[in-house]
Amino acid sequence: MNCVDLLARVIEQVLSVGKLLAAEWDRPDGPRGSGDKAEVDVEIEVALRRELLALLDCDFWGEETGRRLTGHEFCWVVDPNDGTSDFLLGRRGSAISVGLLQNAVPVLGVVYAPVTNDRGPDCISWAKGTGGVLRNGQILLHRLEHLELAIGSKLLVSTAAVNKAELNAKLCFPAEFIPMPSIAYRLARVAAGDAVAGVSLVPVSAHDIVAGHAILIGARGVLLNQLGNPITYESEAYLSKSSLRCFGGAPRACQELSRRNWDELFIAP
Template structure:
């Protein structure tokens, strides 16, 4: 193993350690009363748990890798700026983190939220770690190194046709309205696929595709921290990911379609 691979292996192990620490912190904070604040509306929320989890992750990364850049949900300003940043991402190694992906689920005590950490090199995802502290399920993937759930190799599902597919999607906060494009998309999918689930944590939903629990997933209005980790996990599990136009997905995109690859073109065709 050369020096670069050794360093990246250490980074992935450290990312696993960081999310485990953040998970333990979250489980402890769950015992206390929550302070809930709105960002843009009643569906776009943040809690002190998000903030403290992010502080822990940032502090660990800055201490261990002071030369690396960090992009995180609660700290780095306007979300739209994150898409612009990823058009020409900083060179070298970077960490893209979501301290609690699925905050609304967390607030309502639904056990479907995660800490998500993606590691990037020169704009390309190379490692991803997604951890649900309630179920103690830890997904990770590394470029050319496979995808795993709690250390066991995972692969996407084998459904060949869209009508065999269980799909996932979600509402961006700004689309939680009666005339939402998501409602139109679900109407198109209804009857074409086996069923649709809206579970509420994009990083975990991508991991459900990677592990074959979902056949596909689509979502508009996502940000780099929602997808940086899940992207590499899906790819290493044998799946496919693109934007809604069918082009190679980039972290600057705000439309995403992920699948087991077999149903990808059929899913794109219905969504278009």
């Protein structure tokens, strides 16, 4: 399987279903759904599942349409709208996330945010064999392996960070924290050079992170769990709950972040 050739076709499918997400955002009465469930999520995943399995008929792990695990070498991992809750609250930056595992290792990722605050439609991708991360069709030469937390660097965190801004500022120091929906999009933007690391402080499953993880690999980055260990996907249990917290980006920065006392944020005032 040539992942480079496959990537172009996956991007085409993701951009196509991205029109559904953008149209949902533009509905006069707002997106359909409540809480963390939007009707468009299922519509997008049904379309993606059909088209991705037509490209490569293998195992499938989806957030909305369930899983098919047969022991195949390859497995598609899909989140049709990572950041649904924020999307339904009117916050820009949720993203379609499509990853591909080969023997439990990420080898392809596409993360597409059709509606953003600062960039317009933004598609970030990578596949094993490409020369680097792609952003909206342009190859990037950005690499993460030598970056560290420093004054002026940025951390991408969840939108909940604004509720305890002072404490988050302390925990992220010396970096500046920037809240945004979608851990998949945070990880992809880190790989594209927008920040030194992306963080999730709540449990994540494979559909949340595999695509972003793949793109980080393309930028020589890492994805670590709450213990500072590399996140893996070699069992159904790890696909279901990949980590309790995750830190993706520059290796030294992520190691340092994993050692900080994030529990402070969850102590009731």
